[in-house]
Amino acid sequence: LVALTILAALLLYPWLHATVRDGGQWSNLVYVGSGVALGGIIIAIVLACWSLPLRLLSRAVMYPRTAMFLWVVLVVSFAGRMAVLRWEDSLAGSAPQSMGVVHFENTAFLPPGQALAQWAVGELIGRTPEANRFFACVIVTAASLLCYALASMAYGKKAGRYALLLIAFMPSWLSYGMLEYDLLLGMLLLLLIYMFFARRSKKHTLLYLAVFGLILGFTCLVKPIALVFPAAIFLLYLGRKVRFAPALGKSAIITVFMLAAIAPWTARNWKVMDGKFVLISTNGGVVFYSANNPDADGLAKTKIISELSGQYDNEVEMNSACRDKAIEFVRENPDQFAKLAGQRQVWLWGSDAGYLSGILEDRVEPNTLNLIRGAHQLPYAILMGVFAVSILMFRKRLIANVLQVSIAGMVIYVWLLHMVFESHPQHHLPALPFILIMVAAGLAELTKNPSKAIGQGAATSAAIENVPLANTTAPLEEFE
Known part of the structure; x- marks a missing residue:
């Protein structure tokens, strides 16, 4: 591990040197620290995934019907998503911007994770609009598989199958796949966590x-909202009946390595910002004020910021x-x-087609735009209705149980976050897979005995709610 880390540091040295322009020379300590941290991330991912193909192959042999179901759904949804994205690009008259080289200049206004990921993908498969589409579709396909696994572990395999179908064919990923890579990548990483x-x-x-x-x-580095996760993980450990000291120790280890991954970027910010401490980005206060000012209506107000x-x-002083x-x-x-907190919730949860409409507006015929908007909004409205009924x-x-509480907690966290900060329709995306998982669990319950479940309703469902949970031990062992 140490040897591979040193090798990764040496290989990454030229790129690290070119990351900051006009910022002066970094000290050798920062070079070594950056190389070790980034090399550690690469090695960690390799170590985490080295046995994955063998595990997937063994599961495919043991559960051929499940493997075939996964293969068909993921391949069909991936191909369909690529085709529809190409069609939407042609309608808009301009494809998404190609992935360029990472040049942050002397700024830390935006988190760097998305740009770093796009740079890496661009180095591997090229910097073209087609590569952009491919990157977005791969992210959603991987997120679909993780969503299936997480739903199966939390609620059983039937809920997992429903979750896979919902996330694989949800129209949301088409509109967000055009430009919102940070949201897509953040969604994937949250599911992985x-x-x-x-x-x-x-x-x-x-x-x-x-x-x-x-x-x-x-x-x-992609979505700074995850900075609070170590504290949440500590509480979840306690909920799992882990003793206080081991729970604190495990959470501390996670926190140390989390900060090690962030440290190179923080060191870079210290140098670029003339000795000012910036952990990740300098836009927190700006985003806060854009949503809370005399002209605010729940959406971001860029005019007052530009003034x-x-x-x-x-930008540190401005933030x-x-x-x-x-x-x-x-x-x-x-x-x-x-009042603004309520308006922000309407913007956050009310529409799933607003972002797409903004991209295509004035570029396509009104009837075509309405058709595309309806194709996105109708499934989303049905989904949120089923979510409310399921709850x-x-x-x-x-x-x-603790895992189920953590899934619901992610939805609540996004909801609370946008009680304070600006809201756009696309900002509900990090919570959407977790909503889909809970919808899938509700569908699994409804289809178990539909007449009884629907007949009793929310007010008289005490008898149903007191029935023991479906056995989730088997799917957990299967995924282990």
Whole structure:
């Protein structure tokens, strides 16, 4: 492991040197630390995946019908998604921008994870619009497989099959696949983190926790909302009846390796920002203020931000000033803040076609645009309706153990996050796979005995809710 890390550091040295332009020379310590951390991430992923083909092959032999089902659904959905994305690109008159080389210049306004991933993919398969589409479709296909596995472990194989069908053919991924790579990649990494935690606590060895922490660190570089996960993981360990000291130790190991993955970027920010500490990005206060200002309506207000941009020497000062202005606004206008919180939830959950409409508006015929918007919005509306019914009817069985609570917790976390920060329709995407899993669990319950389940309804479902959970030990052992 040490030898491979040193080798990775040497191989990554030229790229690390070129990452920062006009920022001066880095110290040797930062070079070595960056190489070790990034090399460790690469090695961790290799170590985590080396046995995956053998495991998948053995499962395919043991469960041929499941393997065939997975293969057909994933291949058909992947091919269909590629075709529809090409069609939507042609309608818009311009394909997504090709993946360019990573040049951050002297800024840390955006998290770097998405750009780093696109750079790596561009090096492997080229920087073309077709590569962009392929990258997006691979992410969604991998997320579909993880969604199937997570739903199967949490609620049984029947729920897993429903979850796979829902996520594989959900139209959402078509619109977001055009430009929103950070959301797609963040969704995949969040599912991967959940799969890591889902294994039995006894199998959380030091190496396992180290890999867990490194992947969590890269997730933070894509979506900084994951920075709070170590605290949540500690609480979930306690919920699994792990004693306090071991739970704290495991969480601490995860946190250390998470910070090790983030450290090279933080060191780079220290150099570029003239000695100012920036953990990941400088847009937290800006995003906070764009959603909480006198002109706010729940969506981001870029005009008020652009007016402030020329008043400060650098983005760190601007970020701090925006945060202070937002806090002042919330303190002085609590009633308006509460009103905006409700408006943000409408923007967040109300539409699944708003982002696509923004891309295609003024580029296609109105009738065609309405057809595309309806094809995205109708399945989403049905999905959210089934989600609400499932929560009302089977709430006790949908959150009956720690893994199920953590799945519901992700939905609640996104909901709470956008009570405060700006909302766009695409911002519900990180929570959507977890909503799909709970919908799949509800469908599995409904189809178990539809007449009885539907007949009793939410108000009289106590008898149903008290029925013991379906045995989830078998699917857990199968995936182990």
